[in-house]
Amino acid sequence: MRVLAAMSGGVDSAVAAARAVDAGHDVTGVHLALSANPQAYRTGARGCCTLEDSRDARRAADVLDIPFYVWDMAEEFREDVVDDFVAEYAAGRTPNPCLRCNEKIKFAAVLDRARALGFDAVVTGHHARLSDGVLRRSVDLAKDQSYVLAVLRPDQLAGAMFPLGDTTKSEVRAEAARRGLAVADKPDSHDICFIADGDTRGFLARELGEAPGDIVDAESGEVLGRHDGAYAYTVGQRKGLGLGRPAPDGRPRYVLSITPVQNTVTVGPVEALEVDEVRADRPVWTNGSPDAAFDCRVQLRAHGAVFDATVQPTADGLVARLAEPARGVAPGQAIVVYRPDPAGDVVLGSATITEAVRTATV
Template sequence: MTETPQRPLRVLAAMSGGVDSAVAAARAAEAGHDVTGVHLALSANPQSFRTGARGCCTIEDSRDARRAADVIGIPFYVWDLADRFREDVVEDFIAEYEAGRTPNPCLRCNEKIKFAALLDKALALGFDAVCTGHYAKVVVGEDGNRELHRASDMAKDQSYVLGVLDEKQLAHALFPLGDTVTTKDEIRAEAERRGLAVARKPDSHDICFIADGDTQGFLAGRLGKAEGDIVDESGTRLGTHEGAYGFTIGQRKGLRIGTPAPDGKPRYVLDISPVTNTVTVGPAAALDVVGLTAIKPRWCGTAPTGPGTYTAQLRAHGGETEATAEPVDGELRVTFTEPVRGVAPGQAIVLYDGTRVVGSATIATTTRATAGAL
């Protein structure tokens, strides 16, 4: 396999205002590419987005990105994608929670904004590729097809949130930070050497469009409070809540159940029913999942035609687990070698063959290990 690209390209560098995207743009320019920086304005009211430690979507971030582009010596523009972001990411996020699912807005942003809306516009304007600060690698396989692989530094690998990219998108993607084993401290040191003021800017972790980090309050403000029951596995009412959307599968804290479990052990959220507005809780063992069905599969290359053995990642910062998976009638059927926990409908499952990303899909249903578990 060989890493790509091998020739100078016209590159549009997505500059969020953080240190990673700034260094990625600088490396692309240093490699001889004709680079233009662009910051995506994702809110009609940027003041409402989280500031200070984001490196993502605020006015402060836009200014940081512009200063970085000036230091690198590349043209810089701000593109307004607020309407697209609201429709494809924010409204999708709200709708998924309302339906009792747990979405990943960063993954959806990569799919719909950075590598759909942005890439489509870049290609229409004559650019060859979009460059971002993600930690991942694009390589050319022995058959000449492009593949997405984990970053050389597993501690920083972000291939999970890029698992939605298809081969056509990968053909126009550059990830300058993923090819070398580089720690975040080394990236910051490089930024300082380059004179980039974002060198010590804190990383972004929270959801950019929830300014105060209060996801439940954000959802309540848009969906309204709706009191419902918290019940155990037998259906016994244990307490009430102000909206089933405020819970996620596997949640332990914030249940506010006055009655202790018979065995004295903690209870966890096992199921969320938006139809009845009911939250079901139970023991940790009832969270064990042995299989799942996922929908809307997207393949980073040729789609598998039969069952295969892979490793699966179920959350952005989670580990891998062995699994067998098979596409069936437009869905993905997965069986795990060992039970896994913290699996919720709406999350993404990403399959790997070694370091290669095979593809991803959205979890629709799960099969629990405990007989009678929901």
């Protein structure tokens, strides 16, 4: 097959491309330039999408002796990932930009362009397993990325290859060293690539401007403090609340909800974070839409805990009833639905969380 290898400049994508070559595919490497000003994105070990990463990807392609190109995707990335990120925070939600990048950039814009150019598939270094259209967790659960891939439609999965799903991260690094790839010891990227200094609050303030409002106690309705922008907070947050006085019982307070219309942040005790029902819209099902309730497992944020649940499909989404309460479930995040399987949990689909509530009495 003619395969396009998306090469980020990291060790995972380099080894994935190498395995595609070993499998006998006709491989071309491509690095995605996601910023009109790459110096504005992170450097070194702090992120991805930098000039350094582009050079590392090119060197890896040279070692593999495959053609290599750089595709300018800055405009698409700004519109579909960065602008979406800002808009979601402005609406009081907490988005996952890596999930959106996979959905809109790597497996929409890139896959569409690759197919138009005659490629059969796009190969990436994601840690997940894919076989006959079935997406499963990676064998390396600590590095599993099936959560951020669960937004992919069946037709997109049909054009994807994830060669590293059966390999641990330490094994990937050892293989890269054996192959003579200079990125073998390159640190993993962290946080959000388009926030150069890692200051999400500062980035949002620059994008949205200051919007002062009240921080309110959930139980008494009392105003406990002020904020410069509700977008700087997320459900479940404990630190950085800037409250003028402690709770009467001395226990810490947590962000319970964000109301953009009133521009208020509501806080309360940790127990008030507990929810047992999650509602979501914009569903994506990997193998056909279910038409009845079913038992499953759900994950409510990247690298978060997994909960047994019963999922009920709805006209525009789903409702998940959790067997045990979860805390800190934020609107805007994805709920990913898995079918338990001894060979590795299978991704059934995903949706975007709109609301999480407590229905059971304590």
